[in-house]
Amino acid sequence: MNNRAIGNQAEDRACQFLRQNKYKILKRNWHFSFGEIDILARDRKKNICIIEVNSSSSALADASSRFVFFAQM
Numbered sequence: 001m002n003n004r005a006i007g008n009q010a011e012d013r014a015c016q017f018l019r020q021n022k023y024k025i026l027k028r029n030w031h032f033s034f035g036e037i038d039i040l041a042r043d044r045k046k047n048i049c050i051i052e053v054n055s056s057s058s059a060l061a062d063a064s065s066r067f068v069f070f071a072q073m
Contacts, residue, residue, distance in 0.1 A: 006055055007053070007055060007064075009055070010053050010054070010055035011028060011029075011038055011053045014038070014039060014053045015023055016050070018039070020065050021034070022043070022044050023041040023042065023043050023049065024041060024042045024043075025039060025040075025041050025051060026040045026042055026048075027039075027040040028040075033057065037050050037051075038051055038052050038053040039051035039053065059069060
C-alpha cells in the first residue's frame with residue numbers, strides 16, 4: 001500500500017469517527033496555495049473544525065482513539 005492510500009484510509013477512519021460523533025463533513029483534501037486541509041467539518045454547535053489527519057504504521061495505530069485531540073480556538 002502506498003503512502004497516499006494509507007493517508008486516504010486514515011482520513012476515511014477519521015471521517016467515520018467524526019460522523020459517529022455528530023460532525024458534518026464539509027470538505028476533504030481542500031487545497032490552497034499555502035497547503036491543504038485534510039478535513040473541514042462542522043460540529044453540533046455549528047463550529048467549523050479543521051482536522052489534520054496523521055497516520056502511523058506502528059502497532060499503536062490500532063489504538064487510534066488515544067491519538068485524537070480536540071482543540072478550540
